[in-house]
Amino acid sequence: MSDVEKKHTQSSIDTVRRSLEDIKATLGKYQHIDGFLGDQVASRRDLGDEFIQEKNLIGLQDKLDAMHPADIAAILEQMPLDERLLVWKLVRSNLDGDVLLEASDAVRQTLIADMDVQELLAATEQLDADEIADLAPDLPEGVIADVFRSLSETERLQLKAALSYPEDTVGALMDFEMVTVREDVSLDVVLRYLRRLEKLPPNTDKLFVVDRREILKGALSISDLIVTSPETKVCDVMSTAVVNFNPDQEAESAAHAFERYDLVSAPVVDAHNRIVGRMTITDIVDYIREDAEQESLGKVGLRDEDLFSSVWKSAKNRWLWLAVNLGTAFFASRVIGLFEDSIEQLVALAALMPIVAAIAGNSGNQTVTLIVRALAFEEINKNNAKGLLRKELAIALVNGVLWGSVAGFFAWLLYGNIALGLVMLSAMLLNLIVGAAVGMLVPLFLQKMGRDPAIGSSVLLTFSTDSMGFLIFLGMATLFLV
């Protein structure tokens, strides 16, 4: 967006907020209540019907009508639940489907919870089969059945197909808006055929060339179609090396291919090379962002959380992670408990032991991050894994000697006990090596188990470096100092 447009969006949001204040005041006058929103307003149509005459409301509705569905979704996401539902009631129903598609999962659920069956059916009517499939997990069972009945035969097959693929596969992300042509016709015929369509599907940078059985033969780029003389035959200008995907392939690998080969669209084919759908860069970009988000949330044990959901709901979203960490922390605490006698005799151990655990955790997390990234880019294989492990261990050795010496020196300085300093050095060195080994092996192991190595590696790593750190440091202290 240019600054001008950005200002424009910002000012739309401000307008909505101001209009909301006006509407609240107005509605307040009508209803003579302060907190008029919530259970009092049963259906968004009720509100619409009742106050459709009201000038401010119409003003706001006009603003909303002129906005892109993605902008409306963004505004809704920024609003607390009560304001959100008020504005949602004002969005014209022909935009409902698109706004639902654009909203985040958590916010979408709050919007759907506010709609009745008729509204939901009306919203889905505007959508393609692949878009309905995206909404399906959030729709009530009964509504899906109704939607299914309202579709044409082709759309039903498409919806069934889209729903049959697991999340994060190409099949779940693909759409069905592919434009196909035959190889034996001239470009002129293709152009006349396209002119009969009112509009090309979004992201159409190439047409898919298929035979009578819909088997993929190649692709005709729109660029070639335009610059080549119209008498040329499709087969003379099409490219036959087309990057294509299978519906049950992982979306992640499709994303890599889109990035690597700078694709805008690509055909999806079945086992017989028959074209069944299309992937576009739009879906890929959405996937990449969502994947990155889920990963960063997953690392701290969260699922997608509406910024404005209730305290109770948010608290519950955070429990599993806290419970797991409380468990590992108690385990580490029991390790310390084994050495209570030593600590009683040399209380400096209590102050120094968290350092040994923390630095190895930090260093190990660096290893985890690098290995997880290398796994994502398929840079690790059987041939180089051993060499990488050796390298990480060597780095841990270097850093262990260096930072262990620093820490040991300060321990000596603080407590005037050189033996304590030496134990500190040795324990840090050993625990950094534990961190490197665990930081390298845990992501590889999770990957092998078919799990996302980005999620869970850190918890397991910290668990190891904490417990082992306490064990090594306090164990050595017990042997040599007490």
Place this chain on the structure above:
Amino acid sequence: MSDVEKKHTQSSIDTVRRSLEDIKATLGKYQHIDGFLGDQVASRRDLGDEFIQEKNLIGLQDKLDAMHPADIAAILEQMPLDERLLVWKLVRSNLDGDVLLEASDAVRQTLIADMDVQELLAATEQLDADEIADLAPDLPEGVIADVFRSLSETERLQLKAALSYPEDTVGALMDFEMVTVREDVSLDVVLRYLRRLEKLPPNTDKLFVVDRREILKGALSISDLIVTSPETKVCDVMSTAVVNFNPDQEAESAAHAFERYDLVSAPVVDAHNRIVGRMTITDIVDYIREDAEQESLGKVGLRDEDLFSSVWKSAKNRWLWLAVNLGTAFFASRVIGLFEDSIEQLVALAALMPIVAAIAGNSGNQTVTLIVRALAFEEINKNNAKGLLRKELAIALVNGVLWGSVAGFFAWLLYGNIALGLVMLSAMLLNLIVGAAVGMLVPLFLQKMGRDPAIGSSVLLTFSTDSMGFLIFLGMATLFLV
């Protein structure tokens, strides 16, 4: 990629590896040394000239010639330095520029370090001004001056422009391959004009409509160009509401706009609305990935690291982070040191105190993650920040009572001391609240200081929850238990 294609790529890599073994054997025969790579081989041309007759080498070179530059870059990234430079020497020089562009920063530097001035000049000759600008930070000073002299007047201006914008702005990411048309001509004229170009620039989904002074008037989508009858004038079918950017705008906001409005390309205009460049989805996808990567690396204090760089170089890359964390860990350790008397009297404190620190750190990191995400999507503003802080504090209260009770109960059970359990509960509750406050305020503060809130927030948070955790728990214990 379909599985077939994937297999194909994998087999290319295997072929290269096998060929490498062969080449190594062959070169070993010629040079009678084992580790023949390194200083012995001065220039990649030498190697090429000397062994160009060798069958295996030619076989490998043919394979490389048939590959996409991005695939070559990926293969190079997977190889230890010696193998990497050998293969790099075999890449034909007309592909050098593209491979350099596709390689990661760290790997690119190893490749450039291996090239002489002539080779670098030859490599840049194939590239556009915006691509040269991408390589510029890694090129030796002298080479840039030479490259500059070799360019045309227009390209020089473009290169200067591209280099003048800071990293991560639209200006640094834009290209100059925009196709512009006038609004008063017919589509037929546009089509004839395009046919004279041999090929449209990649990602051309729309033509930019400008007037005589290059001022942006609108955009003509290729889709409309194709489906509309050729007699129509451009101004009758072009859209005038074109999402556009300024060159000094942040790339992040452009990325959001591309995602939100599903763009493939968009014009970049100066303050006078004159078109100066073009953003494409390809650049945006690269930016998003790189940004996400840098963020995940930055969180653990790393810059981009070549998987196969030397141990010494990798170790140094990790130092700053370890030093910072060692500093904060020592500070926390000094806090514990303040209470050594209490610990001596009640050694259970030593075993329990890490739990109080850890859980608040985990819980605070959940808050940090949610707030950083909300900041990235501009979901936090003056109106809702206070409400969000209240919510996070309320969640901390709920979780503090719940998990504090669990932890307090186990402490009571383990040590048979109910007062200790109660201190545990209270300390965990208070420290969770510290974690929530710091986890919310630190990212907001970093953002306000113009820094990336994703980087650094966690360190500051852990520092607070560790130090405060020890202070609160040991302080309360000293007051009530000892």
